[in-house]
Amino acid sequence: MKLLRSVHGAIAFTLCGALAAVLALLCPGPAQASQTAIHNADPSVIRVGGTYISAESAGGGIAVREASSPQALGAAASRKVWSDTKGRGEVWAPEMVVDGGRYYIYFTAGTGSAHRMYVISSATANSGYGAEQQLALPDGKWAIDGNLFTFNGQRWFVWSGWAGDTNVEQNLYIARMSSPTAPTGARYIISQPRESWERVVGNPYINEAPAAIKDPSGQLHIVYSANGSWSDQYCMADLRLRSGGDPTYVWDWYKSNGCLFGSHAATMMKGWDPTLYVDGPGSHSFVLLDGDIATSPPAGPTFPLMFTAVPKGTPYSWSARYWFTGSFCWWGSTTYTRANVPGATSNTGWGLKFFE
Numbered sequence: 001m002k003l004l005r006s007v008h009g010a011i012a013f014t015l016c017g018a019l020a021a022v023l024a025l026l027c028p029g030p031a032q033a034s035q036t037a038i039h040n041a042d043p044s045v046i047r048v049g050g051t052y053i054s055a056e057s058a059g060g061g062i063a064v065r066e067a068s069s070p071q072a073l074g075a076a077a078s079r080k081v082w083s084d085t086k087g088r089g090e091v092w093a094p095e096m097v098v099d100g101g102r103y104y105i106y107f108t109a110g111t112g113s114a115h116r117m118y119v120i121s122s123a124t125a126n127s128g129y130g131a132e133q134q135l136a137l138p139d140g141k142w143a144i145d146g147n148l149f150t151f152n153g154q155r156w157f158v159w160s161g162w163a164g165d166t167n168v169e170q171n172l173y174i175a176r177m178s179s180p181t182a183p184t185g186a187r188y189i190i191s192q193p194r195e196s197w198e199r200v201v202g203n204p205y206i207n208e209a210p211a212a213i214k215d216p217s218g219q220l221h222i223v224y225s226a227n228g229s230w231s232d233q234y235c236m237a238d239l240r241l242r243s244g245g246d247p248t249y250v251w252d253w254y255k256s257n258g259c260l261f262g263s264h265a266a267t268m269m270k271g272w273d274p275t276l277y278v279d280g281p282g283s284h285s286f287v288l289l290d291g292d293i294a295t296s297p298p299a300g301p302t303f304p305l306m307f308t309a310v311p312k313g314t315p316y317s318w319s320a321r322y323w324f325t326g327s328f329c330w331w332g333s334t335t336y337t338r339a340n341v342p343g344a345t346s347n348t349g350w351g352l353k354f355f356e
Helices: 018-025 071-075
Strands: 044-048 051-058 061-067 079-083 090-099 102-110 116-122 143-151 154-161 169-179 182-191 205-214 220-226 235-241 253-255 278-286 303-311 322-337 346-355
Touching: 044 090, 051 071, 051 090, 061 071, 061 090, 071 322, 079 116, 090 143, 102 143, 116 143, 143 169, 143 205, 154 182, 154 205, 182 220, 182 253, 205 278, 220 278, 220 346, 235 346, 278 322
Parallel strands: 169 205, 235 278
Antiparallel strands: 044 051, 051 061, 061 079, 090 102, 102 116, 143 154, 154 169, 169 182, 205 220, 220 235, 235 253, 278 303, 303 322, 322 346
16 A cells, blocks of 8 residues: 555654564555545544444534444434524534543534534433533634543643634634533634645635544644645644643644645655545544543554545545545654744654555
8 A cells, every 4th residue: 555655664663662663564554445425524433332423414403323333334324413493504513522421512503703612412322412502612713623632631622713703714722621511711722724735725724623632652632634625635634742741832732744644745744645545535533432532542553533535536525525434553753843933843753644
């Protein structure tokens, strides 16, 4: 597979020397992307016990599916669990997580500049959700693609939003949560679409669809999508928090030097190859137990991934997007560099390899 041609990358592993090189060789991917029957965008998939549960926007509301594998979700019945009875507008990117034994689905609703984050919850995955509650995110600005996670004993919420009231660029913000439904304190910017490879498509420039995951050394990553989802330049990149870093301090975050999962060679990070079977992969979901980053995978094997893309050879458009199943693994000794900014200019740690 083309993604595995960079064998020299394995030699660069630093985890226990030779052991790390072995781990690199244990990082194979499937031969071809697996397209599901779900003709939609923005997948959210978690595993609860042996059941895989997904959430998606559907018919002016949110629907849930359950299956025995990620691949089987496309054939599973879709059950609507929430409807927009108050006419809030476009319902985007529901994200499911389990917290304290309860299911929470975070989603965006609104039109134009009115998009805001909402949450519903239930004791069961596919029924019993009450009325939506708007998250009182700091500053109250336009917000989409929210993701709740716990890191070092603290709940956090990360999302894509505007600095002000004008659609100039979508940044990534983070805030503390005192409970699954209550933000506390300020919002902090952690990424802006300022690199050349994430400004190929503009009006606006885009950082969105953030998803948290923890690497084998315990460092926090926020994997996000860059460039407009209306273009096949849409791709996935990584933010890595330095060891011992403060999630609210932007200069403790290091950004990959290009896309790690995309369909154009010109925007890929050196050593990462473009996709063979899909165009514009992004808006992904790491398929974790209960959606909890404490269950993030160790080094070595591949783990399930669900993402949005268009089959290669199909004219790219929003209406042509499907959910695809893929996989990912950790890739060691990966250096991210930056120039003319405060603090250290490079950081080396775990990166990610994505497979169709």
